[in-house]
Amino acid sequence: MRLTLLNLNFGVKMSVNIVVPPLGESVTEATIAKWHKKEGEFINVDELLVEIETDKVTLEVNAPASGTIGEIKSKEGDLVKVGQLLGTMSEGNSKAAAQPTQAEAPKSAPQSIALSPAYSSDKILSPAANKLAAEKGVDVNQITGSGKDGRITKEDVLFPQQAEAITSGSGDNSNREVRVKMTRLRKTIAQRLKESQNTAAILTTFNEVDMSEAFRIRKLYQEKFQEKHGIKLGFMSFFVKACVAVLKEIPAVNGSIEGDDIIYKNYYDIGVAVGTEQGLVVPVLRDADKLSFAGVEKGIASLGKKARDGKLSMQDMMGGTFSITNGGTYGSLLSTPIINPPQSGILGMHNIVQRPVAVNGNVEIRPMMYVALSYDHRIIDGKEAVTFLVKIKELVENPEKLLFDI
Structure with missing residues (x-):
């Protein structure tokens, strides 16, 4: 996410204060991740100046004007608050104004x-x-x-x-x-995962899905789908659409506990786990029930790119009602995913493997995927959890039910 500094204090020397900009709703502090300029260096307007890391995302702060970096008051790793002074710069539109802080080493310097x-x-x-x-x-x-x-x-x-x-x-x-030293994001991930285990009564139920029909439909319509929508048809859209359909039937899985109350949510914001170099993040696909297959694929692709590029905003990360994680992208055959609080359920997808299965009394080789549903037993009964996963299996194995909403 890119932010532009706005706090300009013009004096005789056209000094500009570099301050921590607003970080998003309920976020008041961050950590200095990296300065991209040093004291005395020239910077152009809108050029990346400093990266600051909140509990969820890394934000890029750009220079509000062209000029020379003066004093840097907050170093990398420092904890800072919204509005805090990070440093100063002198506005100017010429690199000639910048004074180098250290002479360049002569070209004839020895190699060691x-x-x-x-x-x-x-x-x-x-x-x-x-x-x-x-x-x-x-x-x-x-x-x-x-x-x-x-x-x-x-x-x-x-x-x-x-x-x-x-x-x-x-x-x-x-x-x-x-x-x-743990990054702020890694520390937050660790705290939230432990919080989930300490708070929720987590239980996991498993099933397996025959992906044959999904493969067939995907192969049959892939070329036309890509020509029309400009994106490939993946398997995530099948599972997102299936989850939304079943969440409407079993609302407890889309709910959450707040104090002594259970909140049943009549909207379907699906968190999609994305692995990045900084750690696992779960951006949210808003109103997934209103999206087509193409809309789901485009939304997931956009969120994934923003996550890998470090461009996610706080809004992208907030308010999910249910999550999906796909360990199959890394080759995972089976896992027990951890709930993303305050949500009450998370679906785990896994690697698709050609396995022998019994079909109408015969042994056939089918593309099979194990699926897992981790759920909060405080709000979701075992019957509901098992039924949820069975219905997911039925819908993905019979995609026409998703297409015709039956």
Whole structure:
């Protein structure tokens, strides 16, 4: 998500304050993830200035004007609040105004030099690594060089910005462990998953789905579907449409507990789990009951791209009533997914495998998928959960029922 700073305080020197912008409803604080500019560097208007990470998403903050970065008051990893001053910049439309903070190294610099006395080490660093270590204040004594003869490279220095080597005191293991500081998103994921296990009475029921008919229809109409809608017909749309149909029949699975009350929701916002480099996120497909197969596929593709590009907004993540996760994309055969609170159910899809099954007294090879429904037993009875999954199976195995709403 991109945000543009708005707090402009023009003085004699045309100074601009860099502040934490509004982060979304009920979100008051964030963590500085990465500065893309240093003090003294020139930046163009709307160029990416800093990334800040909330509990759910990483937000990109762009420069409100062209100018030179002045003082940076909040460093990477600092916790900041909405409206807090991050730094200052001087507005100007010429790069000539920017004064370099450090002279460029001469082209004839040697390929490796001894570490500066401040580090009290006999280790050898490349020039780029030495410069970066000094700028970042990295203790190179904790770094094992990956270059020739143990030389520390720039990449070796970059890693400790997020991973701090630790000494275990157990001889050979001292250089084989690293301590990685959890990102704000990873910490939130951990807290919410543990909260789900501690709060909900989670139980999982299983079934298997014969995907033969879904494969047949997908193959039969794929070309025309793609020509008309500009997107491929996948299996997710079959399951999303099936879930919506069954959620209408069994409303408890679409409900949630709030205090002593049960909230039954007459809208169907389906969370779709997406794995990213930062962790698992669950953006929400709004009003899935009103979407066609093409609408579902386009919506999921759009949310997936935004998730992988780090462009999800807070609005994209809020308010789901039921979730679907597809471990099959990673080859998972079977799993017990964890509920995304305050929701009461989550459907787990898995890998499609050609297996021998009994069909009308004969053994046939069919494309089979195991499916799992994890549910909160406080609100959903076993009968409802099992019935839900059986109906999902019936609809996906007979897609014409989805097409004709029967």
